[in-house]
Structures are given as C-alpha cells and as structure tokens.
Amino acid sequence: MSRPFPVSTAAERMDAEFLAKWADRAAIGPAARAVLREILDRLVADGGPVAVNTLRDPAAVAELDARDLVYVSDGRVMLAYPWSGTPTAFVAVLDDGHERWACCAIDALGLAPMLGTPVTVRTRCHHCDDAFALHVEPSGPVGGDGVMAWVGDRGDLRGKACTSL
C-alpha cells in the first residue's frame, strides 16, 4: 500500500548513531547509575517532577542530564525516559491502576517490556484526533491493527514532545 509519508523499521531507527549514543550513555559512572535508578523508581511510584535536592546524590544528576537520560529544569527532573513528570499526550495506566505519563509513543510502547507488566496507553490519533486506548502486554500490543507511530528524527529532545500515534 502506498502511503504519503515515509515508513521505517525498528532496525533502521537503531542505526550507528543510535547505538553510539547508547554506548556513550552506558559509560556513566556508578553514582549517576544509582541516581537514575532512584529517579525512575520515584517517577513510577509517585509521578513527578522530582526535586533534585531530594535525591540521595544530587550532584550525579548533571551527568545524566548531559547524556540526555534526564531533563532538568529549575532544579527538578522533569523527565527521565521513558517517564515524563508532567502531562504529555501519552497517559500510561499501570497494572496497579496508577496513571503516569510517557515522553512519547515509543516510550509508551516500551513501558510494558520494561516493567514486565501490562500497560494501557491512552492517547489521541494525530490524524482524526479520536481518543483511543491501546493495551500493551510485555510481549507486545493487543490489537491496534492499523495504528502507526510517528518517530521524529530526534537528536537531543531536551524535554520537547516528540512522537504521535
């Protein structure tokens, strides 16, 4: 079927630049790694944003910010991929019923594999603006036939909204 827009694949998006970025991120130190775990846990448990001065090692956050693993503004961690501490177009209903926000469509789809539990993603169609929900198991989405995700040619997002379904 011919589409009026480019269609890509996961493999094409995980190109050399993508892999180099993750290799660079993997070089963070133990303190940054520990504080990233703490931030992600808190965003799941409490939502956000997370005040930097409430973290066990606030100084380590700068390294995460420099590598685009978190976005800090006014002394608060506004997002730590895949979670956003402020509202986005992607509401994730977790297995325990709590609602959190995902940074973008790809992040929303990655929640269930990350958590190992089902997640329901609520958003709106970018084309028709209809609200819809997509149930995602750790092994993959249930239904959603015909749904496509738009992935921007992102470099460093720095807190911007990025993709749509």
Add this chain to the structure above:
Amino acid sequence: MAQWWAATRAPGAALTLPEAFRLGATIFGELLPRLLRAD
C-alpha cells in the same frame, strides 16, 4: 494528505505498531535495564 503530514509533524518516519513496539521494547526492555545494571 501528504501536505498535511508534512505540515503537522517534525521530520521523521512512521513505524507500524509491531515495529514501534520492537523499538520501544529494545530501548526500554533491553538497553535501559542493561545500563541500570551495569555496576
């Protein structure tokens, strides 16, 4: 339609849902957990 897509989105590409899930699962189900465990 092509004009609408170009005007309402940042440059990029569409992924089918299975491909989008594959990308999300690789990033957040594999790469990020590996990074968090790497001590």
